[in-house]
Amino acid sequence: xxxxxxxxxxxxxxxxxxxxxxxxxxxxNFDVSEQEIEASLA
Amino acid sequence: xxxxSKWASIKHxxxxxxxxxxxxxxxxxxxxxxxxxxGGGDPDMNPRLRSxxxxxxxxxxxxxxIKRAIRKGTGEEPGVSYEEAQYEAYGxxxxxxxxxxxxxxxxxxxxxxxxxxxxxxxxxASTNAVAWMFAKKGYIVVEKSKADEEKLLxxxxxxxxxxxxxxxxxxxxxxxxxxxxxxxxxxxxxxIEPASAQVSMIPQNL
Numbered sequence: 001x002x003x004x005x006x007x008x009x010x011x012x013x014x015x016x017x018x019x020x021x022x023x024x025x026x027x028x029n030f031d032v033s034e035q036e037i038e039a040s041l042a
Numbered sequence: 043x044x045x046x047s048k049w050a051s052i053k054h055x056x057x058x059x060x061x062x063x064x065x066x067x068x069x070x071x072x073x074x075x076x077x078x079x080x081g082g083g084d085p086d087m088n089p090r091l092r093s094x095x096x097x098x099x100x101x102x103x104x105x106x107x108i109k110r111a112i113r114k115g116t117g118e119e120p121g122v123s124y125e126e127a128q129y130e131a132y133g134x135x136x137x138x139x140x141x142x143x144x145x146x147x148x149x150x151x152x153x154x155x156x157x158x159x160x161x162x163x164x165x166x167a168s169t170n171a172v173a174w175m176f177a178k179k180g181y182i183v184v185e186k187s188k189a190d191e192e193k194l195l196x197x198x199x200x201x202x203x204x205x206x207x208x209x210x211x212x213x214x215x216x217x218x219x220x221x222x223x224x225x226x227x228x229x230x231x232x233x234i235e236p237a238s239a240q241v242s243m244i245p246q247n248l
Contacts, residue, residue: 006135006163013133013162014049020154022145024069028049029175029245030137037052 007036070098071111072144076124078115093223093241100235122146129155130172134163138172140243179204180222181242182215188234189213201228212237216244 002010010030017026073094081088085095091112098108114121124144129152131139145151152166159165180203184194194213195206202221207214217225219241226239 002135002137009134009163010137011052013159013164014052014139016158016162017139017141017155019065020151020158021068022143022151022154023141024072024144025142025240025242026049027140027142027176027243027245028133028137030049030133030135032052 001031001033003033003036007032008040011036011040066101067103067107070094070101070103071107072124074098074108074111075115075121076126076144078112079117079123080115083112083116083118089223093226096226097240100239127151128173130167130169131155131159132164132167132172133159138167138175138245139164140173140176176243176245178219179242179244180215180217180219180225181238181240181244182217182222182226182229182236183209183238184213184215184229184234184236186211186213189232193232194229194234197228197232198225201225 010028011032014026014028017023074091077088077091077094081090083091085092095108098111110119113119124146125148127143127145127148129141129143131141133139141155143151143155156166182198191213194215198206198215198217201217201224203215203217203225204221205216207216215225215229222239222241226236229236229239
């Protein structure tokens with residue numbers, strides 16, 4: 001499970017990859033807490 | 043709410059944001075084009091195309107846009123030719139990442155991916171470095187509030203699903219990619235519109 005700064009970095013990376021025009025899907029095996037997701041949406 | 047979450051369900055939570063960006067249409071148009079190019083423009087003869095058309099309708103794409111994207115794939119209308127590719131990568135902290143692309147210029151795409159990964163503490167991996175950690179499966183998310191557990195479970199198993207998992211607010215239905223269409227149809231026949239339905243790369247460690 002990823003936590004803190006690494007978790008935020010990972011969520012940002014997934015979003016950035018997902019935003020690229022050529023990218024159709026991004027999959028990953030990481031796992032984060034609900035709090036990290038809330039924090040990333042804030 | 044459970045204590046943790048995996049990407050497939052995070053994505054679902056963030057889905058509303060994606061919809062606003064209008065990127066869904068762009069993606070679906072590319073999918074339609076390449077599905078028609080590879081398997082022909084008749085959905086009855088082309089299961090992949092049939093599946094993407096269902097996605098496009100679920101996203102409220104106008105029928106004209108769907109038709110035009112298919113005609114571009116079959117060559118009846120001029121269009122850009124896309125290539126499919128899959129890239130593997132590591133994220134910060136060593137998480138495995140798989141990236142599916144449809145592009146008219148692989149060199150540009152690889153450059154963009156490399157740049158994004160490095161900017162966020164990740165890097166591109168070699169082929170098969172991480173792909174073995176995933177399995178391709180049909181993945182359907184149904185909100186619990188919309189479904190009766192017994193009925194849903196019965197219907198999806200009958201249609202060939204492998205498993206139904208409890209993810210707090212949702213049921214997650216997993217199936218072999220070949221069974222995905224039938225399972226999705228079975229869910230819809232119950233009058234349920236799944237929150238998400240897609241053949242996905244599911245990590246084996248979760």
